[in-house]
Amino acid sequence: MDHHSFDGSHSRNNIISIYGEKSKNKENVMNTILFYNIGILELILIAFAVISLVLVIPFAIFDTIRSKELSTPHKFLWILFILVAPYLGAVVYLFWGRKQKAL
Structure with a gap:
């Protein structure tokens, strides 16, 4: 019976990548581990989520705060809604x- 296990005694040079090749490059091993089963579509979706989190959400909060047409309770509720969801x-x-500003 051929038993394959990793008990820590193997060197990094003997780690077999998911493609069945021996990897002698530490960066290749890390890339294989970090991005295993993550394709370009998933990376694009993650980038879109991070960009929207960094740009759109703060813009909405600052726009709510700067609004002169919304009352303080309305501002509080909008900011609470933006922070909760x-x-x-x-x-x-x-x-x-x-659009409530124009009303």
Whole structure:
């Protein structure tokens, strides 16, 4: 019976990558471990989520604070909604909440 286990006694040069080749490059081993089963579509989705978190949500909060047409309780509720449900709250505010200023 052929039993394959990693007990820590193997050197990094003997680690077999997911492609069945021996890897002699530490960076290749780390890339194989870190990005295993993550494709380009997943990386694009992660990048989109991070960009929206960094740009859209703070913009919605600052726009709510700067609004002169919204009362203080309305500002508080909008900011609370944006913080509790960040993506949904920011999108709803930007498409619907900003229009309340014109009313």
